[in-house]
Amino acid sequence: MKGGIAAFIVALEDFLHLNPNYSGSIGIILTSDEEGPAKFGTKLVVQELTRAGITIDMGIVGEPSSRDKVGDTIKIGRRGSIGGDLIIKGIQGHVAYPHQSLNPIHESLGALKDLVDMNWDNGTDDFGPTTFQISNINSGTGARNVIPGIKTTMFNFRYSPASTEESL
Numbered sequence: 001m002k003g004g005i006a007a008f009i010v011a012l013e014d015f016l017h018l019n020p021n022y023s024g025s026i027g028i029i030l031t032s033d034e035e036g037p038a039k040f041g042t043k044l045v046v047q048e049l050t051r052a053g054i055t056i057d058m059g060i061v062g063e064p065s066s067r068d069k070v071g072d073t074i075k076i077g078r079r080g081s082i083g084g085d086l087i088i089k090g091i092q093g094h095v096a097y098p099h100q101s102l103n104p105i106h107e108s109l110g111a112l113k114d115l116v117d118m119n120w121d122n123g124t125d126d127f128g129p130t131t132f133q134i135s136n137i138n139s140g141t142g143a144r145n146v147i148p149g150i151k152t153t154m155f156n157f158r159y160s161p162a163s164t165e166e167s168l
Helices: 002-018 042-051 104-117
Strands: 080-089 131-139 150-159
Touching (some): 080 104
Antiparallel strands (some): 131 150
């Protein structure tokens, strides 16, 4: 990210050098918690700008994605993102007595595979199809001989303009 910030500053210097009579405002807005809860990221920045009566006409988002080498990709717009937790409840027990338990890991494997494999949409010219990605699975007590009573699966939809939050 430090390289991206440096590139922003150099590009801004170049722009001002080439446009010495520019009278608009330019801001470099940085956030640092986009991966995770993002409590203080872009959403908060936009809320604060709106509260202050500041509107942005255009923006360039520094995104470190690339295909073969740094800087070879320009993104058009952004994909939507929905994250959530899928909690599957079972009945905890001892592995020696599986008939007295209900293993939430076993019970959810088929459904999770179906969600991953589902064709949510076909994407657009600029964006690939929507995907369902599992980012974390947590279950069990840590013991090898205990069937867990609960399983939490963290997931994320990255969706194209062909889908909406409501449709997913």
